[in-house]
Amino acid sequence: MELKFEQVSKNYKDKKVLKDISVKMSTGVYGLLGPNGAGKTTMIKIMADVLRPTNGRILYDGQDIHIIGNEYRAKVGYLPQEISFYSNFTGGDYLKYSAALKGMGKLYTKNRIEELAYHVGLQDDLKRQCHTYSGGMKRRLGIAQALLDNPEILILDEPTAGLDPLERVKFRNIISAYSKDRLVLLSTHIVSDVEHIASKIMMMEYGVIRYMNTSEEYIKMAQNCVWLAKMSAEELVEYQNNAVISNVIAKDGVMEVRVIDEEKPFADAVQTASTLEDVYLYIFDYLPEKARR
Ligand SMILES: Nc1ncnc2c1ncn2[C@@H]1O[C@H](COP(=O)(O)OP(=O)(O)O)[C@@H](O)[C@H]1O
Ligand SMILES: [Mg+2]
Structure with missing residues (x-):
């Protein structure tokens, strides 16, 4: 199976929210990372065929998803970023209702709901009304909904928010x-959500996919750019305004600071191995900062 974006763009009035997205995906987990406002939700809605692009198209095994329409949507499970539930519905009602909309048979629905409720840890909560659920429980109910009909394409917008x-x-x-x-x-702005499970990670900003690589490839990008340096808390307050810092560990009054920089930031700074979190900051904070300098 192949899903191919061909120069997909989306404008709201004269605002370009997605710009010529061309990517190819097949089976596996794809992470979509980027800061708020990058265009992740817009891309996801177009991929779920709930929003039409301004230009371009998406091909599922060579066929335009808009033309195959229902046949495509039947293959898709989608968790929107904002989920809404009828407030008098129980979790079980909601899943049954969703299954009916997907045209699932009664017996299959019953078995599938039991199985999924167990997987997402809601087996004892299905008889409770959704408005009594915590944020994390609502999100888990949404995940179960997206998985109901065993979709070939599963699209999850910020699935870990509130977990x-x-x-x-x-x-x-x-x-x-x-x-x-x-x-x-799956889209997220939390690197650790996708670091170890995604086969490919897209880094998106200003409506553009800036990179699509594996974790290992990303980690190589910043391999000589991560440093550890020690300073006082007062020095750190000053320093952090002009540096990209990925972490700070306070130990006995001394701050051990993790700094992203292509050059050695201090004479006594020590180079250390990069992580995907460092690379995220390198791409979204360090490189644009550097371009401005
Ligand atoms: N219906 C809309 N009308 C106008 N602008 C929108 C609309 N939806 C999203 N946007 C804008 O598009 C940009 C991308 O939004 P979104 O796709 O939600 O990004 P993300 O999910 O990465 O946070 C933002 O600047 C947002 O304000
Ligand atoms: Mg979003």
Whole structure:
């Protein structure tokens, strides 16, 4: 299976929100990373065929998804960034209702809901009304909804928003297990959500996919640009305005600062291995800063 974006763009009035996106995806997990306002949700809505592009098209195995329409949408599971529930619905009602909209049979629906509720840890909560759910529970219910009909293409917009650390780990495991023979695209601005499970990660900014690489390839990009330096808290307050800092560890009153820089920032700074988090800052903070200098 192949999903191919061909010069997809989206304008709102004269604002260009997506600019000539051309990417190819097949099975596996794809991460879509980028700061707020980058255009992730817009790209995702177009991919889920709930929003039409201004120009360009998406081909599913060579066929325009807009032309195959329902046949394409039947293959797609979609978790929107903003989920809304009828407030008097229970979690179980919501899943049954969603299954009916997808045209799923009764017995299959029952089995599938039981299975998914267990996977997302809501097996004891399906009889409760959705408005009594926590943010994390609502998100998990949304994830179960997206997975209901075993979609070949699973599109998740900020699926980990509101999940606690343990829920995030469980989510990543569900997605890893699910992605065999399927395409999963998930957007996030949290690097660790996709670092270890995505086969390819797209870095998006200002409506453009700036890079599409594997984690390993990204890590090489910043391999000589990460430094550790020690300073006082007062020095750090001054220093941080003119530097890209990816982390600080306070130890016995001394700040160990992780700095992104192509040049050695201090005589006693020590180079260290880069992580995807460093690369994210290198791409979105350091490179644009440098261009301005
Ligand atoms: N319906 C809309 N009308 C006008 N501008 C919009 C609309 N939806 C999104 N935008 C703008 O498009 C840009 C990209 O938004 P979005 O796709 O939601 O980004 P992200 O999901 O990466 O945060 C933002 O500047 C946003 O304000
Ligand atoms: Mg968004």
